[in-house]
Amino acid sequence: MKLYIYQHCPFCLRVVLLRGLKRLDLPVQVLLENDVETPTRLIGRKKVPILQKADGSAMPESMDIVRYLDAQFAPPLLTAAERPEIDAWSERASGLIFRLAVPRITRGDFAELATPEARAAYIEREIRAFGDLEALLAATPEMLAELAPLLDELDDLIPPPDSALGESDIRLFPLLALLSIVKDARLPPRVATWYNTLRTRSGLDDFSAQAQ
Ligand SMILES: N[C@@H](CCC(=O)N[C@@H](CS)C(=O)NCC(=O)O)C(=O)O
Structure with a gap:
């Protein structure tokens, strides 16, 4: 798996935070802001974060990635009800x-x-x-x-x-x-x-x- 981000991006920081809290061994690649080709190849548009999964498929949307990673790597961390x-x-x-x-x-x-x-x-x-x-x-x-x-x-x-x-x-x-x-x-x-x-x-x- 690999995570594509921009360092400044608050949506990416959601995933980076979960990755850090769970100590996930998940490589991170920072894309250049003018790299349109990579995100478009992965998810059809220029948006990060993107999670490239082990099977090669790519997942967009920060909270979907957060939920996926939290479920994938036990024990789940996000156990509190919504506030x-x-x-x-x-x-x-x-x-x-x-x-x-x-x-x-x-x-x-x-x-x-x-x-x-x-x-x-x-x-x-x-x-x-x-x-x-x-x-x-x-x-x-x-x-x-x-x-x-x-x-x-x-x-x-x-x-x-x-x-x-x-x-x-x-x-x-x-x-x-x-x-x-x-x-x-x-x-x-x-x-x-x-x-x-x-x-x-x-x-x-x-x-x-x-x-x-
Ligand atoms: N709803 C998306 C929003 C992601 C988003 O807006 N990412 C911005 C960076 S902060 C982006 O990739 N923008 C690239 C562009 O619009 O060219 C999520 O939660 O992942």
Whole structure:
């Protein structure tokens, strides 16, 4: 089996998190952002993550891959019930977190942006999605002010760090990992403890070393 990802991709981070938490011996290949051929050959479109299974078939969609890997490699890890309040928070906060993280990712050190052509392709894709990236960067203080009360709400919702994990946790973690590239973003105490516990347990590097 092999997992194809972009390092910055929050959907890929869901699978990378599960892989780390379960200590799966699953090779990872980072595709270049301008590599259209590989994902299209595997799943008919340019989207990651993709899991290439042992029989050669390819599976798209992060949560399908997460469920497949969790079922395939016993014991199952994601045993907690869904947490609708956490999922609702993730839905509500994700747009703002993407707008904070994306302009920084375009300047960042990521394997999928290793060539000028790959970085140009990524910047073009994100301008199509988010418009003027410089304007987004300039709006950082306002966006952080909007995020602070949301994070405080999350602090009241977050489960204890030693609780059983479920799919809601797998969806939440990558959003907080994306925030690690935003220099002035601060997690409130319980969220920080939850995040750092999962980060340590999974052995994942986040983007704090290149926070801007
Ligand atoms: N619903 C998909 C979303 C995956 C997705 O949007 N991946 C983005 C990277 S974050 C992608 O591959 N985009 C490539 C493109 O649009 O060119 C999942 O959960 O796996």
